[in-house]
Amino acid sequence: MKKLLLLLIFISSGKHILHAQDYINPLDFRLLLSGSFGELRSNHFHTGIDIKTKGVEGQKVYAIADGYIARIKVSSYGYGKAIYINHKDGRTSVYAHLKEFSTSIDSITKNEQYRRKSFEINIYPEPNTINIKQGDIIALSGNSGSSIGAHLHFEIRDTKTEQPLNPLDYGFKVKDIIPPIIKELKVFTIEDAIDRDNSNSRIYTTKKQDQHYIIDSTIHINKKIGLGIYTYDRSNDAYNKNGVNSIKVYIDSTLIYFFKLDRLDFNKNKYINAHIDYQEKQNSKKKFHKCFKLPNNSLKNYKEIINNGYIKLKSNSIHRVRIEVSDSYNNISNLIFNIRLNNDKLNKKDKENIVESESRTKLFSWNKANIFEDDNFKISLNEKSLYETINFNYQKKDSINGVYGNIHQCHYDYVPLHKPANISIKSKVPNKLKERAYIAKIKDKKYNYIGGSWKNNYLTTRSSELGDFAIITDTLKPIIKGVNIYPGKELRKQKTIKCTIEDKESGIRKYTATLNDQWILMDYDHKRKLLKYEFDDIIKKGGNTFSLTVKDMVGNTTKYSAKFTY
Numbered sequence: 001m002k003k004l005l006l007l008l009i010f011i012s013s014g015k016h017i018l019h020a021q022d023y024i025n026p027l028d029f030r031l032l033l034s035g036s037f038g039e040l041r042s043n044h045f046h047t048g049i050d051i052k053t054k055g056v057e058g059q060k061v062y063a064i065a066d067g068y069i070a071r072i073k074v075s076s077y078g079y080g081k082a083i084y085i086n087h088k089d090g091r092t093s094v095y096a097h098l099k100e101f102s103t104s105i106d107s108i109t110k111n112e113q114y115r116r117k118s119f120e121i122n123i124y125p126e127p128n129t130i131n132i133k134q135g136d137i138i139a140l141s142g143n144s145g146s147s148i149g150a151h152l153h154f155e156i157r158d159t160k161t162e163q164p165l166n167p168l169d170y171g172f173k174v175k176d177i178i179p180p181i182i183k184e185l186k187v188f189t190i191e192d193a194i195d196r197d198n199s200n201s202r203i204y205t206t207k208k209q210d211q212h213y214i215i216d217s218t219i220h221i222n223k224k225i226g227l228g229i230y231t232y233d234r235s236n237d238a239y240n241k242n243g244v245n246s247i248k249v250y251i252d253s254t255l256i257y258f259f260k261l262d263r264l265d266f267n268k269n270k271y272i273n274a275h276i277d278y279q280e281k282q283n284s285k286k287k288f289h290k291c292f293k294l295p296n297n298s299l300k301n302y303k304e305i306i307n308n309g310y311i312k313l314k315s316n317s318i319h320r321v322r323i324e325v326s327d328s329y330n331n332i333s334n335l336i337f338n339i340r341l342n343n344d345k346l347n348k349k350d351k352e353n354i355v356e357s358e359s360r361t362k363l364f365s366w367n368k369a370n371i372f373e374d375d376n377f378k379i380s381l382n383e384k385s386l387y388e389t390i391n392f393n394y395q396k397k398d399s400i401n402g403v404y405g406n407i408h409q410c411h412y413d414y415v416p417l418h419k420p421a422n423i424s425i426k427s428k429v430p431n432k433l434k435e436r437a438y439i440a441k442i443k444d445k446k447y448n449y450i451g452g453s454w455k456n457n458y459l460t461t462r463s464s465e466l467g468d469f470a471i472i473t474d475t476l477k478p479i480i481k482g483v484n485i486y487p488g489k490e491l492r493k494q495k496t497i498k499c500t501i502e503d504k505e506s507g508i509r510k511y512t513a514t515l516n517d518q519w520i521l522m523d524y525d526h527k528r529k530l531l532k533y534e535f536d537d538i539i540k541k542g543g544n545t546f547s548l549t550v551k552d553m554v555g556n557t558t559k560y561s562a563k564f565t566y
């Protein structure tokens with residue numbers, strides 16, 4: 001008995017078992033979510049929860065437990081302003097998209113920004129130098145970085161591995177008694193030959209019957225298939241569509257696939273593009289979970305998988321499929337349907353063979369390095385840049401106004417890349433324009449800056465996407481506008497200098513501001529194109545000179561200067 005008691009004490013003090021942490025909420029009102037852990041985002045699984053802040057910025061953000069500040073990050077993109085606190089239990093809490101830091105954290109940050117002469121900053125203070133008590137107000141919530149609405153992005157990480165964990169497993173309570181919604185099922189026919197245009201897939205809309213989702217009639221399938229589902233979750237009193245937490249697939253009650261978002265890994269987060277039906281996302285914006293695994297997909301979230309999730313039927317008897325979807329609070333929905341092997345060969349669609357004269361193809365194996373060359377175009381991929389083997393397709397397209405040389409269709413942008421491709425284009429760009437030339441990705445008549453440097457008449461860059469590419473030039477300078485400043489202004493009550501900056505073509509690479517020839521910190525909000533300087537001890541009584549220089553991606557430069565009195 002005594003032994004058992006000791007054992008129990010031992011177990012309950014082990015830190016992986018101790019779940020009921022003494023954490024407090026990071027906000028002082030009821031937690032409503034606008035985003036869940038593991039939710040399918042663009043190029044990543046969501047690494048935290050998004051907590052609503054009543055639609056506004058400026059809510060007090062509290063440290064969830066004692067600890068020390070391990071990292072402070074400021075950027076106009078991504079997490080915006082963010083604080084990382086290490087706790088004694090081996091976990092780190094992260095608070096992002098903040099509007100402003102508490103006074104003490106702000107002065108540490110500003111010191112470092114001035115020292116490094118950079119708004120964008122990433123500081124790792126020594127352990128236990130900036131200590132924090134549970135309940136300390138560390139910041140005000142905001143909408144900084146790549147956030148597109150006021151909210152608090154909150155994470156719990158394993159400090160040692162930095163792997164994000166599901167905060168809802170650590171005592172942060174959200175009311176959720178609503179099971180996931182399963183909208184659609186997709187059946188992918190997998191051919192042995194390489195054929196990646198998804199023409200052999202079919203979407204079925206689900207129906208609700210009693211407590212389950214069903215598909216009306218038996219689905220006749222080909223020899224080898226994979227399944228995909230379009231599903232999302234809701235929590236109570238919030239309209240937002242959140243992500244689900246786990247998916248299980250049973251065939252005749254045998255579990256063949258179990259996917260669970262219990263923990264993530266930043267090094268593997270991009271494999272989301274192998275996990276989702278990327279082509280469907282490009283076409284309809286719907287993100288389907290694939291219930292099968294492509295060859296180059298190293299996600300660790302497949303807890304159980306038989307035959308990589310692919311289904312092969314031997315006899316034409318009817319098989320029952322059940323897909324069980326769960327949210328973080330174990331609210332469960334089931335999709336139930338029957339499948340049967342289709343012996344009717346007539347049903348097989350004839351492939352339309354549109355081979356255009358300019359089109360060339362080459363097999364690109366996912367586990368090998370691949371190169372393709374044409375007269376004025378080259379692409380090379382390192383091994384494991386693709387999630388599966390493809391029949392690479394290249395097509396030289398006619399030039400259009402503004403483009404130097406041809407447009408190069410470099411396969412299709414619905415095929416994702418895990419690592420960037422090297423792309424080189426040869427073109428006759430007049431010498432004086434060469435340094436203003438860049439490779440752009442063309443989509444829907446829009447040009448996106450990718451990059452480029454010249455080597456032997458080739459412009460070369462790395463692209464993280466496939467699609468249509470061409471060389472264009474940018475000769476337009478960035479635009480600077482004073483918002484509350486102009487030359488000769490007499491400042492009386494204002495406490496800031498604000499300017500907007502914009503570049504219509506390649507985009508902004510760099511800005512530098514000075515006051516009386518000293519570097520000043522300007523807070524950059526790219527969404528509002530706004531730069532803001534808050535007066536500190538660099539401004540002086542009487543005459544001052546403010547200068548701002550903005551450079552675009554290819555080096556076009558604009559200078560703005562205003563002498564003013566204060």
Ligand SMILES: [Zn+2]
Pocket residue numbers: 035046048049050152153154
């Ligand atoms: Zn978030």
